[in-house]
Amino acid sequence: MSKFKKKKGNAxxxxxxxxxxxxxxxxxxxxxxxxxxxxxxxxxxxFTPKATxxxxxxxKSLVSFIMIGRPTAKYQQIYGTxxxxxxxxxxxxEEDIPLFLEKHKSxxxxxxxxxxxxxxxxxxxxxxxxxxxxxxxxxxxGQLKINxxxxxxxx
Amino acid sequence: xxxxKSRASNEINAGSMADIAFLLxxxxxxxTQISEDRGLLVKxxxxxxxxxxxxxxxxxxxWSVLVNANxxxxxxxxxxxxxxxxxxxxxxxxxxxxxxxxxxxxxxxxVSLKNDRGTKYETYLEVYNELQAAYxxxxxxxxxxxxxxxxxxVSTTQKREIRDEIPLVLSEAExxxxxxxx
Numbered sequence: 001m002s003k004f005k006k007k008k009g010n011a012x013x014x015x016x017x018x019x020x021x022x023x024x025x026x027x028x029x030x031x032x033x034x035x036x037x038x039x040x041x042x043x044x045x046x047f048t049p050k051a052t053x054x055x056x057x058x059x060k061s062l063v064s065f066i067m068i069g070r071p072t073a074k075y076q077q078i079y080g081t082x083x084x085x086x087x088x089x090x091x092x093x094e095e096d097i098p099l100f101l102e103k104h105k106s107x108x109x110x111x112x113x114x115x116x117x118x119x120x121x122x123x124x125x126x127x128x129x130x131x132x133x134x135x136x137x138x139x140x141x142g143q144l145k146i147n148x149x150x151x152x153x154x155x
Numbered sequence: 156x157x158x159x160k161s162r163a164s165n166e167i168n169a170g171s172m173a174d175i176a177f178l179l180x181x182x183x184x185x186x187t188q189i190s191e192d193r194g195l196l197v198k199x200x201x202x203x204x205x206x207x208x209x210x211x212x213x214x215x216x217x218w219s220v221l222v223n224a225n226x227x228x229x230x231x232x233x234x235x236x237x238x239x240x241x242x243x244x245x246x247x248x249x250x251x252x253x254x255x256x257x258x259x260x261x262x263x264x265x266v267s268l269k270n271d272r273g274t275k276y277e278t279y280l281e282v283y284n285e286l287q288a289a290y291x292x293x294x295x296x297x298x299x300x301x302x303x304x305x306x307x308x309v310s311t312t313q314k315r316e317i318r319d320e321i322p323l324v325l326s327e328a329e330x331x332x333x334x335x336x337x
Contacts, residue, residue: 017173024176031183049277051284053291054193063192119192124277128270131279132330139202148280149194 041089043079044069049124050153057147062115064104066097068130069123083126085134094133098141121149195284200326215256216263218247222282224273224333237281244289248321261293261321268325271333290323297321 046069057063067086071079075091084091087100105113118138122131138146220240221229228235230243248264250257258264266286270279291306297317298306306317 021172021176024173024180028176028180028183031180048194049280051195051280053195053284053287055196057192057194060192117196119194122276124275124280126276127272128274128276128279128330129272131276132272135199136202139199142201144199144201146197146199147192147194148197148283149192150280150284152193 042067042086043071043075043089043091044084044086044123045072046121046123047125048121048149048151051148051150052153054150054152055147057117057119059112059115062108062112063117063119063147064101065119065121066100066134067121068126068134069121070126083123083130085130094137097134097137101138101141101143115145116143117145117147118143119147119149195280195287197283212265213259213263216258217265217267218244218258219267219269220282220286222268222270222274222278224271226275226278228282237285240282240285241289241292244286245293248289249293262319265324265326267328269328270330272330273333274330286325290321290325293321294318 044067046067068083069086070076070081070083071091079091085093085097087096092100101118105116108116120131120134135146138144219231223229228237228240230240235243244266247257248261248266250259268282268286294306294317297320298304298309298313301317302309302313306314309317
């Protein structure tokens with residue numbers, strides 16, 4: 001009995017923490033990779049304006065995103081400098097919006113489809129013309145819950 | 156002396172490595188959470204091909220806000236600074252002094268927003284935000300008075316009660332074609 005005790009005390013003077021960094025680094029890389037993978041490529045420059053009366057978008061799987069802005073320098077040769085619409089990772093026109101919404105809708109369970117919100121990420125410098133056109137398309141498609149994406153304004 | 160030195164450098168102390176990695180991990184966690192989506196929640200009116208019914212509204216109940224292509228604000232025909240919009244709108248809806256040119260009651264008040272196609276989105280959203288803020292502040296005041304709590308914290312039925320008293324009526328007119336980008 002006493003022999004056993006003595007041996008144990010000698011074998012483990014302190015716990016090795018050498019593998020801890022590896023575990024944490026693994027977690028770190030996991031997060032870095034996951035957060036990068038989920039983002040779609042931004043082909044438009046979008047700086048959303050600031051506002052104060054904000055609501056948080058709770059359930060991300062119930063949100064479809066539509067971006068409006070000017071193409072970034074890289075894509076200006078293809079798409080010009082006029083404001084364009086981006087759906088997913090493609091530059092699109094207004095006519096493509098209903099199909100895009102339908103596609104997103106089919107990925108949502110039927111019981112939750114009433115809660116679908118469309119988040120409009122619109123550049124502050126864009127004029128209302130294209131925004132109005134998109135809004136009209138959304139109304140025609142029956143997608144009435146929208147959310148003007150905006151940053152928090154510090155007062 | 157030399158012997159003990161070489162022994163000390165036999166293994167590098169990796170204990171602090173974990174701390175550094177944790178720091179990085181927490182940094183990434185925090186920065187990815189910042190990009191969570193917030194925004195102004197808006198309910199659009201359903202689309203109909205029929206022309207809207209020709210409602211004759213008492214003009215004292217209508218608060219018309221116009222934003223033109225030069226991003227200037229016109230409230231009831233008067234140029235107004237955006238900083239004054241919130242308080243003026245609140246006064247119009249609540250009408251605490253029962254003035255004859257402001258709404259008869261909050262339930263009858265209608266806020267009408269109109270913009271040009273050339274209006275900058277930034278300005279439009281700023282104006283929209285102010286109008287929404289006016290309503291939010293009124294709801295807050297009503298909740299404080301009735302239930303002694305912020306509007307955020309009252310129950311759903313109480314919220315409905317407040318919203319029945321001060322309904323949000325924000326109608327957006329079809330924009331005019333001024334200043335459209337070519």
